[in-house]
């Protein structure tokens with residue numbers, strides 16, 4: 471189905487198409503490992519393909535990949551398992567989900583809990599909790615920390631580390647989310663676009679330090695207190 475008016479309607483994948491796409495996920499993660507990335511997060515949120523399989527709003531299939539929850543989870547879980555096999559066992563592998571579709575009859579928190587439990591059994595290290603993206607008319611709240619409650623709810627129901635994001639802009643806000651146990655990690659998107667040196671500011675405000683390449687550190691030695699923080703020397707990987 472189309473995302474909304476004016477959007478193209480996708481075609482259902484056949485068995486060969488499913489195999490091809492699963493193979494593409496595996497090949498991508500193998501390339502990421504070769505390139506030295508530390509973490510891979512499989513995108514199963516925001517209306518992208520794996521989310522389209524999960525959500526009853528988008529998934530109208532009548533084969534083994536559509537219908538009940540177990541069938542709708544089948545392809546995303548198969549992709550995860552195949553990537554887990556290909557991605558180094560000692561490196562974290564997570565999944566980004568839309569915890570709720572935000573519309574009646576859509577993917578729900580109960581579904582997310584079931585999905586996260588299955589992912590955990592397959593060796594998933596973390597869930598990055600987002601929301602929405604499957605239909606244009608979804609009603610989801612927006613504002614400071616607008617998805618933190620979803621992350622906390624999932625974490626309370628499933629023993630899995632979670633990432634919270636959405637409207638996290640201030641160091642103390644981020645620290646509070648982690649310290650209060652609502653989430654294990656936080657992620658920032660728009661604030662990092664607006665303020666790319668946010669980690670240095672956060673380090674200064676929270677009395678910590680953040681790593682930077684050696685040229686950024688020259689001149690900071692001995693003036694750390696006056697500058698209120700600044701990068702620590704770290705060789706770029």
Ligand SMILES: Cc1cc2nc3c(=O)[nH]c(=O)nc-3n(C[C@H](O)[C@H](O)[C@H](O)COP(=O)(O)O)c2cc1C
Nearest residue numbers: 513515516566600635636637638657658659660661
């Ligand atoms: C310009 C832009 C591009 C984005 N692209 C992606 C993307 O490719 N994949 C994704 O999972 N989220 C994407 N997002 C969503 C962000 O990851 C994040 O969930 C969202 O912006 C809320 O966090 P924030 O309030 O810190 O920006 C994008 C957001 C912005 C603003």
